[in-house]
Structure formats: C-alpha cells, structure tokens
Amino acid sequence: MRHSTLPCSLLKKTLASVSCAAFLVFGSVAAPFASAAEPEKAELKLGFIKLTDMAPLAIAYEKGYFEDEGLYVTLEAQANWKVLLDRVITGELDGAHMLAGQPLGATIGFGTKAQIVTAFSMDLNGNGITVSNEVWAEMKEHIPMQDGKPVHPISAAALKPVIERYKAEGKPFNMGMVFPVSTHNYELRYWLAAGGINPGYYAPAKGDISGTLNADALLSVTPPPQMPSTMEAGTISGYSVGEPWNQQAVFKGIGVPVITDYEIWKNNPEKVLGVSKKWADANPKTHKRLVKALIRAAMWLDEGNNANRQEAVEILSRPEYVGADAKVIANSMTGTFEYEKGDKRSVPDFNVFFRYNATYPFYSDAIWYLTQMRRWGQITETKPDSWYFDIAKQVYQPAVYRQAAEELIAEGKAKASDFPAADESGFRAPTHEFIDGLTYDGRKPNAYIEQMKIGLKQDSVL
Structure with missing residues (x-):
C-alpha cells in the first residue's frame, strides 16, 4: 500500500540502503523517468471526494502508474466539493476529481469565478436516486409490477402523488443533491421534470441562488457521505448521489434506490480531472503524464469485462x-445494483471507466451540462449555439488527451483502436437514450432546450 508523498520515501520501500539521490541516478527504475520531456513538477497533491468514481486516482496510485510517469502523488480526501474547488483555484491542490459541471460553472462565473480546465473524463454513470422507506411505500402504489417486482425504469410520476400529499398537508418535500453544478443535481432535476414535477429555478440576477423558485420539490446541498444519515434523521426524504451512498441506504434499511442515472441518461458523463488553466499552462508535460497514468488506470478498471473490479473494491x-464496507461498494462496482432489499439486478455498465470512450473529453458532454444550467436558470439569459461551443472549447482539452494517448500507443501500453478516431469532431453522435425519449444533439443546444416541457426556453426571463 502506498502512502508516501516524496520521491525518496517511495523509493526507500524498494531499496532502503541506497540514498534517494543515488537511486535516481543509478537505479534500474531511473530509465523510464529519463526522457527529453521531464515533468515540470514531479510532486503533486490531488484531491478527491469519497465516492467510488474516484477509482482512477486510487488505481493509478496503487498500481504505480503515476510513478511510471515520474510523478509522486499524494491523494487527499476533501470535505466537500466547494473546498475541493477552492483548493485547486488557490494552488493548494494541483488537481482534483471534480464534478463535470465544476470547471464549466467556474468558467462562466456561476458561484466561484475561475478558469478550470479538463483533459480527462473520469467515468460514465455511477449515480442513483434514493427515497426513504416511507416515500417508497407510497410510490409503490403507482408503479407497475411484474413477478412481484417493480418494473424499471421508475418514472418520477410515481412520486408526484406523494409530493401532492405533502403540499396538501403544508409540508415541504425536501431532497438532497451534492452541489448546484453537479451531475446529481441535473439528473435529479431531469428525472423529476420528466415525471411532471418542477424542481425549481435559480435566479442569480435577483439574488436567489437557492434553486427553489416555483419548486414542487425543494433540492438542497448535502455532502455525499452524509446523505444516508440526513435522510434517516428526516431532514430530507430522498437524494441523488454517487456510490456507495445509495447502496448504503439499502444495507442500513433506511431507504430504497428507485433509479440509476444509467436509466435516466444511458452512459452519461460524470466526473473529470480538473486543474486550473494557470497550472495546465505552466505544467504541460506534467499534465500530459498525469492523463497518461489515469488512462492506464481506467483501462485496468474495465479490463477483461470488469475482471479487476473485486480487487478495485478492496x-x-x-x-x-x-x-x-467492501460489500457495499461491491454491490454496484462489480456490475450489479440493489434496489429494494433483495432486488439485486445486473447493471454491468453502472460504473464505466474506459469503454465507450469514457475518458475522452468530448465537447458535446460539456455542452449538455451548459444546456441544463440554462434550463434551470443558472445561465440567466439566452445564448447562441456558438456561445455553448466556445465555452466547451475553453474548458475541455482533447488535444492534451490526444498527446497522452499517442505516447501510450507508441509505448505499447495501448492500441489506436482504444481511442476515438483521429478525425473525430469532439461531438458524440446524437442520442435519444433518455428516460423521456428526447434526442440530444450537442451541435444544436438551443433546439435541445426548446424540447423540454419544464424548464426555461430561449426567451424566458425569471
């Protein structure tokens, strides 16, 4: 197990009797580090939140992929997403496991204004929506059943009567999500709206950044590890979060995951590696090497039809x-997902780290997040399609990814076929694999927004 923060301390594990300096000069492992393109910065501190989709960082560390690139990395858990972002901005962290919406939100100035970029997408899918046992008991009355089990995917329309009862009793219906620009927020909103429930709007021009304007369900921020206990305390009646915190509710017997994000939007992008633009500009070789190590980790995680997942779980x-608990993590990480206690189903793509070009920073992935920011008022006014393209290109850096991939191919650690075609445009093909059946084409963001029954349209003003 690696816990070192300095090159010397890492190398002492291998050859304690030889000085660190001598080992670097004469040792047999020096050769992979000696190149014409040494990293500008070898010692790095990377942040993460305690979620299973931080796995590429842990695997790159444990398998020595960072060291193969001459990088000596400290991985440090962060208290919450805001602290993590702030520490990347100030330079206390060299980079971090980030919500895909964070670099975009920072760039457009929603919340903290900063230039954050990404050259690596960490995963697809990985989230779920959980409700309390009380809410689930009411929802089941409105859900089709087959062989004694609920038919999936479950529509939020089954939740609507519950929310209406709360309203009739003069009580708010509270749900948790992890951050205003998180995938979890947008997925929860998407699911609710597809079922006819308005999750509310942001109105920053009016000083209202609660996101609850005109809301049927009130969504608020709760750190991921605190989701189960907050619901158990009755503060919230449900939440949207990454693993293992949905499965934790099942194991504790306090709630039921009703839908995965795979069922809301099949193979949706989730986390990214975020670094400040200033850091990326100052450390291009280090950045490329960091991406190389993470690509290798992602490949290992999906290798052999998830053959390495149990080791990853441990x-x-x-x-x-x-x-x-390893059993809780394994419930989703090994290709299954447990909904109601005992209702465990096969979901082999619940966590995807490399296949389907999961690691490539597609512009169309960035644009989807921006459309949701506009839909719910975080972007306060209509923007032309060209604006969406420009922001995506400011934040997503496929050129850095390409350089990393090309070196891995040249080193025999990957094949050209592992990556998108050299002439790809940065846009995934249009997809209609959403719970409401709408088609998303990243080249037509405004046309996409206009399809939504609930949400701001082109000329809407709050």
Missing part, C-alpha cells in the same frame, strides 16, 4: 479512499 474500501 482498494476503495480502505479508509484513505472511500472508507465504506
């Missing part, structure tokens, strides 16, 4: 990483 369960 690594992630350690307290320095996710720190949850």
Whole structure:
C-alpha cells in the first residue's frame, strides 16, 4: 500500500540502503523517468471526494502508474466539493476529481469565478436516486409490477402523488443533491421534470441562488457521505448521489434506490480531472503524464469485462479512499445494483471507466451540462449555439488527451483502436437514450432546450 508523498520515501520501500539521490541516478527504475520531456513538477497533491468514481486516482496510485510517469502523488480526501474547488483555484491542490459541471460553472462565473480546465473524463454513470422507506411505500402504489417486482425504469410520476400529499398537508418535500453544478443535481432535476414535477429555478440576477423558485420539490446541498444519515434523521426524504451512498441506504434499511442515472441518461458523463488553466499552462508535460497514468488506470478498471473490479473494491474500501464496507461498494462496482432489499439486478455498465470512450473529453458532454444550467436558470439569459461551443472549447482539452494517448500507443501500453478516431469532431453522435425519449444533439443546444416541457426556453426571463 502506498502512502508516501516524496520521491525518496517511495523509493526507500524498494531499496532502503541506497540514498534517494543515488537511486535516481543509478537505479534500474531511473530509465523510464529519463526522457527529453521531464515533468515540470514531479510532486503533486490531488484531491478527491469519497465516492467510488474516484477509482482512477486510487488505481493509478496503487498500481504505480503515476510513478511510471515520474510523478509522486499524494491523494487527499476533501470535505466537500466547494473546498475541493477552492483548493485547486488557490494552488493548494494541483488537481482534483471534480464534478463535470465544476470547471464549466467556474468558467462562466456561476458561484466561484475561475478558469478550470479538463483533459480527462473520469467515468460514465455511477449515480442513483434514493427515497426513504416511507416515500417508497407510497410510490409503490403507482408503479407497475411484474413477478412481484417493480418494473424499471421508475418514472418520477410515481412520486408526484406523494409530493401532492405533502403540499396538501403544508409540508415541504425536501431532497438532497451534492452541489448546484453537479451531475446529481441535473439528473435529479431531469428525472423529476420528466415525471411532471418542477424542481425549481435559480435566479442569480435577483439574488436567489437557492434553486427553489416555483419548486414542487425543494433540492438542497448535502455532502455525499452524509446523505444516508440526513435522510434517516428526516431532514430530507430522498437524494441523488454517487456510490456507495445509495447502496448504503439499502444495507442500513433506511431507504430504497428507485433509479440509476444509467436509466435516466444511458452512459452519461460524470466526473473529470480538473486543474486550473494557470497550472495546465505552466505544467504541460506534467499534465500530459498525469492523463497518461489515469488512462492506464481506467483501462485496468474495465479490463477483461470488469475482471479487476473485486480487487478495485478492496482498494476503495480502505479508509484513505472511500472508507465504506467492501460489500457495499461491491454491490454496484462489480456490475450489479440493489434496489429494494433483495432486488439485486445486473447493471454491468453502472460504473464505466474506459469503454465507450469514457475518458475522452468530448465537447458535446460539456455542452449538455451548459444546456441544463440554462434550463434551470443558472445561465440567466439566452445564448447562441456558438456561445455553448466556445465555452466547451475553453474548458475541455482533447488535444492534451490526444498527446497522452499517442505516447501510450507508441509505448505499447495501448492500441489506436482504444481511442476515438483521429478525425473525430469532439461531438458524440446524437442520442435519444433518455428516460423521456428526447434526442440530444450537442451541435444544436438551443433546439435541445426548446424540447423540454419544464424548464426555461430561449426567451424566458425569471
């Protein structure tokens, strides 16, 4: 197990009797580090939140992929997404496991204004929406059943009567999500709206950044590890979060995951590696090497039809990483997902780290997030399609990814076929694999927004 922060301390594990300096000069492992393009910065501190989708960082560390690139990395868990972002901005962290919406939100100035970029997408899918046992008991009355089990995917229309009862009793219906620009927020909103429930609007021009204007369900921020206990306390009646915190509710017997994000939007982008633009500009060789190590980790995680996942589970369960029971993590990480207690179903793509070009920073992925920011009022006014393209290109850096991939191919660690075609445009093909059947084409963001029954349209003003 690696816990070192300095090159010397890492190397002492291998040859304690030889000085660090001598080992670097004469040791047999020096050769992979000696190149014409040494990293500008070798010692890095990377942040993460205790979620299973931080796995590429943990695997790159544990398998020595960072060291192969001459990088000596410290991985450090962060208290919440805001602290993580702030520490990347100030330079206390060299980079971090980030919500895909964070670099975009920072760039457009929603919340903290900063230039954050990404050259690596960490995963697809990985989230779920959970409700309390009380809410689930009411929802089941409105859900089709087959062989005694609920038919999936479950529409939020089944939740609507519950919310209406709360309203009739003069009570708010509260749900948790992890951050205003998180995938979890947008997925929860998408699911609710597809079922005829308005999750509310942001009105920053009016000083209202609660996101609850005209809301049927009130969404608020709760840190991921605190989701189960907050629901158990009755503060919230449900939440949208990444693993293992949906499965934790099942194991504790306090709630039921009703839908995965795979069922809301099949193979949706989730986290990214975020670094400040200033850092990326100052450390291009280090940045490329960092991406190389993470690509290798992602490949390992999906290798052999998820053959390495049980080993990954054991690594992630350690307290320095996710720190949850291995059985809880394995429930989703190994290709299954448990909804109601005992209702475990096969979901082989619940966590995807490399296949389907998961690691490539597609512009169309960035644009989807921006459309949701506009839909719910975080972007306060109509923008032309060209604006969406420009922001995506400011934040997403496929050229850096390409350089990393090309070196891995040249080194024999990957094949050209592992990556998108050299002439790809940065846009995934249009897809209609959403719970409401709408088609998303990243080249036509405004046309996409106009399809939504609930949400701001081109000329809407709050």
